[in-house]
Structures are given as C-alpha cells and as structure tokens.
Amino acid sequence: MRVVGASEWDYYVPHQKDLEAALQQLRQQVFEAGDYYWVNGDEWLAKDSTEPLPQSLDELWEDELVQEAGTHSILDITRVLGPDDTPDYRTVEPVTGEEARELLGTDMLTRAHVKDFDVFPRSRWVGRCAVLHDDDGKPQEIYFWGHSGD
Structure with missing residues (x-):
C-alpha cells in the first residue's frame, strides 16, 4: 500500500x-x-528495489525520501516545544492549561476529553x-497526536 x-x-x-x-x-x-511508513521498503516498489529497515533513527533520517515524505508517525516529530517557543516543523506543542480552560472549560483533561x-x-x-488525568485529578498519561507525511 502506498501512502x-x-x-x-x-x-x-x-x-x-x-x-x-x-x-x-x-x-x-x-x-x-x-510501526511507521518507510518508502524504501514499501510493497509498491519492485522486490529488488526494497531495502531492509534502517538500524537506527539517524540512519532512517539519512534517507532522502524519508526527509521528503516522512514516516507518517511520531518519528516525524523531533522535540517538544518550551513555553516560549513558536511551533515549527517537526515539533510537538503541549496544550497549555489556559488553552484547555478556554477551549474545553477545564485544565484537568482526561481521556474523555x-x-x-x-x-x-x-x-x-x-x-x-496533553497530559491526561484520572478521575482523582492525578496525571495518568500523555497523549500525543498530529498528522505528518507527504
């Protein structure tokens, strides 16, 4: 399947x-x-054109096609932004308490949200x-989401 x-x-x-x-x-x-898309190993390529999966993240990102098309996964994201950073290519932006209160009415987000x-x-x-909390308000999980790839 080609993505x-x-x-x-x-x-x-x-x-x-x-x-x-x-x-x-x-x-x-x-x-x-x-658990990611890798164009050089995809089944739409001729069998003699496919390559084994890279052995490291660095090796994966050395591939020019990966740099252009991405992996359609969290591997396309390299760092979490700090409070004063501006969202940029290949970053993840945490949901702030203020943002959660303004858009969802609470800063105690749960899986239900x-x-x-x-x-x-x-x-x-x-x-x-976003940090997700249990019913008692204790941080329980971190939820990462987004979309990437070309």
Whole structure:
C-alpha cells in the first residue's frame, strides 16, 4: 500500500513530568516496533528495489525520501516545544492549561476529553500533546497526536 498525503497518528504513553523524555522514549518504541511508513521498503516498489529497515533513527533520517515524505508517525516529530517557543516543523506543542480552560472549560483533561481535541489548533508536521488525568485529578498519561507525511 502506498501512502499518499498526510496521515493522522496518535499515541498514549504513561505519564512522566519530562515531556521531552516521554517523546524520545515513544519515538524509540515506534522505531523498534517498525510501526511507521518507510518508502524504501514499501510493497509498491519492485522486490529488488526494497531495502531492509534502517538500524537506527539517524540512519532512517539519512534517507532522502524519508526527509521528503516522512514516516507518517511520531518519528516525524523531533522535540517538544518550551513555553516560549513558536511551533515549527517537526515539533510537538503541549496544550497549555489556559488553552484547555478556554477551549474545553477545564485544565484537568482526561481521556474523555480526547474526542474533543479537534478544537486545539494544529498544523501539518507539528504535533500536539496533553497530559491526561484520572478521575482523582492525578496525571495518568500523555497523549500525543498530529498528522505528518507527504
């Protein structure tokens, strides 16, 4: 199957305070599982044209086609933005408490709110993330979502 256009993706990971560490761990898990689109191994290529999966994220991103088309996964995102950073290509922007209160009426987001997350502004190749809480208000998970790829 050949992927055309951008693909939406989303992931739930256990909560930790360091969003950047959570992102990097998730990226490594997705890479190791091979749960991403890789044009050089796709079945639409002739059998003698396909290559084995890259052995590292660096090797994956050395591929010119990957640089252009992406992987249609969290692997297309490289870092979490800080509070004063401007969203940019291949970054993930955390949902702020102020943004959550303004758009969803609460800053204590839960899995039940995820269905309404389309209210949060986003752009292609810029992911979002939000800390999700349990019924007692304790941080439980981090939800990453976005769309990328060409």
